[in-house]
Amino acid sequence: MDQVSLRAEPRTDFGTRPSRRARLAGTVPGVVYGRGLDPVAVSVPRRELHAALHTDAGTNALINLEVAGSQNFLTVAREIQRHPVRGDIVHLDFINISLDEKIHAEVGLEFIGVPVGVRVDAGILETIRGSVEVLAFPMDIPSHIPLDVSAMEVGDNLKVSDLAPIDGVEFVDDPDTDLVSVIIPRVVEAAAVEAAVGEAEEGAGAAEAAVDGGAGSAESPDEN
Missing domain, CATH: 2.40.240.10 (Ribosomal Protein L25; Chain P)
Incomplete structure (x- = not known):
């Protein structure tokens, strides 16, 4: 330090x-x-x-x-x-x-690598927490804490419990606290939703047409 x-x-x-x-x-x-x-x-x-x-x-x-x-x-x-x-x-x-007493400190995370979900699936790395709280002797407090994100795929997230142990450093935050995730960009998500809605509407329209057509066929014998 x-x-x-x-x-x-x-x-x-x-x-x-x-x-x-x-x-x-x-x-x-x-x-x-x-x-x-x-x-x-x-x-x-x-x-x-x-x-x-x-x-x-x-x-x-x-x-x-x-x-x-x-x-x-x-x-x-x-x-x-x-x-x-x-x-x-x-x-x-x-x-x-005092150098002989542990203190609390907020230490920034350093993300290592490029996630698979970003390289292959055009996802984005979303930072939920950019730092974590630690307890350590003053001289043992790291300048940053590395977190390897290279294996992350879309939908994955990493938590405090995924941090590699550091000698003399205790992670204070809840182990289940989310730190980072890989998501599909919201624009892409919105487009996908619109496409799904459009397909559903087209399907509904086709079904209604089929029903109308069926109803017309069923009535035609009565007209004779």
């Missing part, structure tokens, strides 16, 4: 306006939390924070938070709040951790 260093300044002003001023100055407000630790309000440089959260470990990077005039904290970023339009981080929590 990657470790990165991040400078931080303590904050003494709180509320919406001070936070807005901090963001305009190119910093992001945050709070350091931890067991037996009084919350510490900080602000961190936006660009450095962006770099810290864009290593291979992503948001699970171990951040050595260097707070000016205070102690350093080994942390992970959690409760990341983003601007609804721009996507910029506007606030986050730093959770103080």
